[in-house]
Amino acid sequence: MNTMLPVTLHSDATKLLLLDQTELPTIEKFLEIDTREDLYEAIKKLRVRGAPAIGVAAAYGVYVCMRKETYASLDEMQKDFSSLKSYLASSRPTAVNLFWALNRMEVRFITECTLKTSTQDSVLTGLLAESKAIFDEDQKMSIAIGKHGLTLFSKHMGIMTHCNAGGLATTGYGTALAPIYLGFEQGYDFKVYANETRPLLQGSRLTAYELNKVGIDVTVLCDNMASLVMKQGKIDAIIVGADRIAANGDTANKIGTSGVAILAKEYGIPFYVAAPTSTFDLETAIGDDIEIEIRDGEEVINGFGKRTGPEGVKVYNPAFDVTASKYITAIITERGIITHPDRESVTSHLKNK
Numbered sequence: 001m002n003t004m005l006p007v008t009l010h011s012d013a014t015k016l017l018l019l020d021q022t023e024l025p026t027i028e029k030f031l032e033i034d035t036r037e038d039l040y041e042a043i044k045k046l047r048v049r050g051a052p053a054i055g056v057a058a059a060y061g062v063y064v065c066m067r068k069e070t071y072a073s074l075d076e077m078q079k080d081f082s083s084l085k086s087y088l089a090s091s092r093p094t095a096v097n098l099f100w101a102l103n104r105m106e107v108r109f110i111t112e113c114t115l116k117t118s119t120q121d122s123v124l125t126g127l128l129a130e131s132k133a134i135f136d137e138d139q140k141m142s143i144a145i146g147k148h149g150l151t152l153f154s155k156h157m158g159i160m161t162h163c164n165a166g167g168l169a170t171t172g173y174g175t176a177l178a179p180i181y182l183g184f185e186q187g188y189d190f191k192v193y194a195n196e197t198r199p200l201l202q203g204s205r206l207t208a209y210e211l212n213k214v215g216i217d218v219t220v221l222c223d224n225m226a227s228l229v230m231k232q233g234k235i236d237a238i239i240v241g242a243d244r245i246a247a248n249g250d251t252a253n254k255i256g257t258s259g260v261a262i263l264a265k266e267y268g269i270p271f272y273v274a275a276p277t278s279t280f281d282l283e284t285a286i287g288d289d290i291e292i293e294i295r296d297g298e299e300v301i302n303g304f305g306k307r308t309g310p311e312g313v314k315v316y317n318p319a320f321d322v323t324a325s326k327y328i329t330a331i332i333t334e335r336g337i338i339t340h341p342d343r344e345s346v347t348s349h350l351k352n353k
């Protein structure tokens with residue numbers, strides 16, 4: 001399946017190529033990014049978005065931004081690395097993959113700097129290698145999640161999705177959409193119901209765009225239709241992505257996810273979360289401890305340039321909510337499936353490499 005690659009490194013490794021997801025589904029435009037300010041803005045404005053894709057963009061971004069600089073010493077290079085890492089980490093707070101990727105680049109940076117033979121060039125070579133490894137691992141992760149997830153699906157199913165956790169949120173098949181892509185390739189007959197996912201409409205603008213592009217049967221729903229279509233028996237399973245999973249399995253994902261999960265429980269429909277192990281955060285004990293990004297209210301009342309609410313009115317715009325693990329039937333990772341996730345099953349899954 002040739003899904004759109006939302007983030008890649010230019011062939012000469014001098015800049016990032018980002019598919020500007022704010023322009024989809026109407027315009028496919030790639031941005032060439034080689035400054036920290038432009039990368040920060042692209043993450044903040046969701047030109048690149050989705051936990052794994054944000055992580056890959058940050059990893060590549062560290063290399064691309066630092067390779068342009070000339071440092072008087074390794075000490076000066078180390079100071080700039082710390083400054084760059086903190087700056088990119090301040091772009092969005094909820095998706096743990098941003099911090100996971102930056103921390104992984106820092107480990108490689110320190111390793112490279114402590115070698116007796118360290119030079120600025122050798123350190124940069126190490127950063128490039130680490131960022132490429134993160135990209136390659138992400139592609140393999142998507143396929144593995146797809147294979148594990150497909151074991152939970154039957155040939156003819158109605159599947160609800162929320163937001164976008166497809167190729168556009170990763171560097172390959174996605175997470176939640178990975179089983180759908182793999183199944184489609186094997187002749188499964190899925191009918192996907194994509195919640196549009198207000199206010200930024202990642203479901204209608206991105207998930208429907210991806211699936212429609214490859215010929216997968218997809219129907220866009222307003223978010224307030226979820227209960228009706230479940231009651232009508234159209235939905236056999238629900239699968240969503242994740243931005244941060246706490247140690248007890250509570251999962252932060254796009255706003256509205258927890259409501260869909262509670263409805264699924266009421267209607268007896270399995271609710272699956274698909275996420276790489278890099279999205280788990282064992283430092284965060286429970287979901288209530290996850291920082292939820294609050295975004296500009298204009299996204300709600302003036303979305304895409306169409307004013308739908310009075311200027312100056314108060315708006316509450318949390319970008320995510322947390323689904324308690326008790327509403328999650330299973331979490332699908334690249335290593336396998338955690339059924340009835342709780343602290344014990346999550347910890348055990350993550351320890352078993």
Ligand SMILES: CSC[C@H]1O[C@H](OP(=O)(O)O)[C@H](O)[C@@H]1O
Nearest residue numbers: 049050051163165169241253254
């Ligand atoms: C595979 S992670 C996808 C995850 O990220 C999305 O958030 P955003 O579009 O704000 O980056 C959403 O929560 C998706 O489930």
